[in-house]
Amino acid sequence: MRNFVLLFQCLDRRGIVARISDFVLRHEGNIVAADQYSTDPEGGYFFMRVEFVLSGGKYSKEALAAEFAPVGNEFSAQWRIVDKSETLRMGILVSAEDHCLLDLLYLWMSGELKVEIPFVLSNDERHRKIVSQHNIPFHYVPADSGDRREAELLSYASGTTDFLVLARYMLVLSAGFLKEYNRDIINIHHGFLPAFKGADPYGKAEKEGVKVIGATAHFVNDKLDEGPIISQEVEHVSHKDNRFDLARKGRNLEKKALAGAILNYVDYRIIRHENKTIVF
Amino acid sequence: MRNFVLLFQCLDRRGIVARISDFVLRHEGNIVAADQYSTDPEGGYFFMRVEFVLSGGKYSKEALAAEFAPVGNEFSAQWRIVDKSETLRMGILVSAEDHCLLDLLYLWMSGELKVEIPFVLSNDERHRKIVSQHNIPFHYVPADSGDRREAELLSYASGTTDFLVLARYMLVLSAGFLKEYNRDIINIHHGFLPAFKGADPYGKAEKEGVKVIGATAHFVNDKLDEGPIISQEVEHVSHKDNRFDLARKGRNLEKKALAGAILNYVDYRIIRHENKTIVF
């Protein structure tokens, strides 16, 4: 038995669900999960995620897609069909702070996060040991703000990864890099966006005397910390929490927000639309 | 434009979604929201809630139901179609504590809770003033554990209400009453069920030294505080909270859990299955 996921979006109009579910039925599929959302009941934009099982297993992803194409055309839709048995390849970039890295390694080891990890890349040599213990290739690239060594990053990431995770990678990636890489990149920002963009958010939070801190996982685009938000986690703090306490509490929020975002991503639950995300 | 909701459950098998969405399409409807859930991808039980708009408005709920009946039969399903423009009639029973009553009155006044309230019934005369100020009939029934006056309750509730809310009504309703009334009754229990069934849950919570308290909204059945749970709310507490603090914090939880349950109920988002609820 194989699970497929159809992700579908188009201008809303009558009959979409009927057409899609009929398609699944005609291919002897059973719908396991279906989620839909329309920005407006009248004249809105429609999004759907359908997960279905084909008992026969006669179809490849490509064959299904070929047969679905007329349905997509009928609604002028953007869509894709993915085969959940295919494992995504997730490259990890990380700087000095290792809490998100270790959390992802644990999720991966325990089987909760079903991805391949072709490499962990870091500008901090100290992570080599723990990464190697997990039998994952480790690339040391001594990038810094003076020389981001993006060609080197690209040479590791292009073609070997389906998406990248910036697990507290503290260098901004240029618009050129994003264009060249041309796949999704998920970043964890250690603050509650859109407040506290940029550097030292916990310092800013302490200075403002906030009573709640947060962390934000988002897609990277060419504006600093302004890509579509995927998940946010928050926690109450008090005057007693200095910037070190805030950073410590923040680490838990960062782990939770990033892991949540990635788990949804690899389960094909996220649709990007304009500068926002639909997370089914 | 009229919104209908179809609630549907049956043994899971192939083609249900296609059949239902085709039904909606053939009646020139547009699906506004659809939720489904299966207890198991193979051989499980299937639940669906479909909200759809009929532009034409040519159909009554009854006419639609007559046309849908063959679909229901085909799957040996339990189902019903409701017209969201019809307002449910919600009777409120309350004893001395008024925080849930006042919260419901506020939600109702502000238009957030779209129900008719045929009456508030209480064994505490003091609520008459506030209820009357809202132009809602108030019935004083001096029931107590010695004489629950259930015939009197029934004479007020039967035929005039679609469901009852026990907004901190502290008398147990007998199995006989439940059978006679024969409609849904939603209760708020001031504790985190299944811990702390029965009386004085905050006293018990204090005695056990718990660090989290809760409140539980549930359907009433003939076992004390064991009906299907609809919603639960929780909050951290500490050694500093004595039973009065716990009760105060608990009041907020009770308001939130009860209001949440009722808002989902009147939006036809709740399906009962065995001793549990599916809340879409």
Added chain:
Amino acid sequence: MRNFVLLFQCLDRRGIVARISDFVLRHEGNIVAADQYSTDPEGGYFFMRVEFVLSGGKYSKEALAAEFAPVGNEFSAQWRIVDKSETLRMGILVSAEDHCLLDLLYLWMSGELKVEIPFVLSNDERHRKIVSQHNIPFHYVPADSGDRREAELLSYASGTTDFLVLARYMLVLSAGFLKEYNRDIINIHHGFLPAFKGADPYGKAEKEGVKVIGATAHFVNDKLDEGPIISQEVEHVSHKDNRFDLARKGRNLEKKALAGAILNYVDYRIIRHENKTIVF
């Protein structure tokens, strides 16, 4: 038995707690609660709140203060002693949205919020009925952004109130007003400051696609929405929440944040320091 609260702050140095607790002991007092905080163990700033009972009841607040003055001088401290049996007078200002007003009225009625309410003042006449039903004077002042009628506000608030609450009062108060009134003013901002300052925060939140919304209670100063934060409440949201849903969920957060801030304020648990608050 009378409860007094000492609020005390000075540069941290050895012996403060000993000196203060000795003072209480010599006046035959029993310390009921004590909280302290220092921004730094070495050379920081020290804050303390001590609540104590004088069994004898021989002392007035003024007499105690006179006796405490030398202690204050010894540490060059800012301090005050309040008598918890004296009730604070809280004026309420509100515009069209009534959810915070109603919540405060309920807390007051139920005895949880122990204040006098000399008046509710609004630029919306519709609140007269509910306010009058609570036997609280209602002042209608048709202020708008063109004419804020601050002289009129002052004529009602000066001398009759110990502090003001802006329970969704949508006009900015001028620096001149703040200077004239010269007492604390607590505002509820319907957003998670410092994100979303100014108008229409829920619209901004929807546009940014945030996954968490918040509400912030803060003291008013002469910079828009930048006064010291007292409390913040947050809740997860999703793509399904349009700006009306966000506003609805936000109302609960606003009620919770504002009520929490006021309850701490009237219990003398808040110390302002620079642009932040210590909330014991």
Added chain:
Amino acid sequence: MRNFVLLFQCLDRRGIVARISDFVLRHEGNIVAADQYSTDPEGGYFFMRVEFVLSGGKYSKEALAAEFAPVGNEFSAQWRIVDKSETLRMGILVSAEDHCLLDLLYLWMSGELKVEIPFVLSNDERHRKIVSQHNIPFHYVPADSGDRREAELLSYASGTTDFLVLARYMLVLSAGFLKEYNRDIINIHHGFLPAFKGADPYGKAEKEGVKVIGATAHFVNDKLDEGPIISQEVEHVSHKDNRFDLARKGRNLEKKALAGAILNYVDYRIIRHENKTIVF
């Protein structure tokens, strides 16, 4: 500079705080943090935690204790003075599930959890590798419900540890073991006590259809899952969560509750009183 903590409890009466703070002052100490709590302002039981710095460093814990003894006697108090620079020795017992173990190892590696770990003991050989990679001795003891091998456990734990952590150790320790070991043991229960005592709490939670699950860290006593609760964590769940989802979400709660409890324990923030805890 050395930090000491005084933990103190006695029947409440006038002058305790003054006496203790005077003691610190006379020893040229500066109070860094002080927390107190009384079960009742009149005739209650009083608890205090005072953390203080002695600049001189002339005193040992023992010398301070000798000088404090008369104060303790004066109030017939239970008390102890600890030196925060002394590191506690924490033995870890774990069965098959490793998420709590790994979380503790990470906290320890990163310096957040300041303890010595003399050993990890398990009835599951598979943990040897990861434990050894951390340069911590690993003891394999193939205990099971038929033979708990408690003599062997004792031979490892007695004299080498200051307290034990059951990080998902699934065998009940006998009253005899507890008596012999005679130090604190902290357990993580994968359920929201007092609901769901004993085995398979997530299965029970699924069966009851609860909408919130929890995890509870508590001291072990000779009644199964009834020792004093230290911390509890909770999370909302829905009908979509089957027992595997509940277990997965529960693992995060377990990690959070256990880590929180241990961090407070090693910071000497927990006082046991009857069957409850005061956590300052």
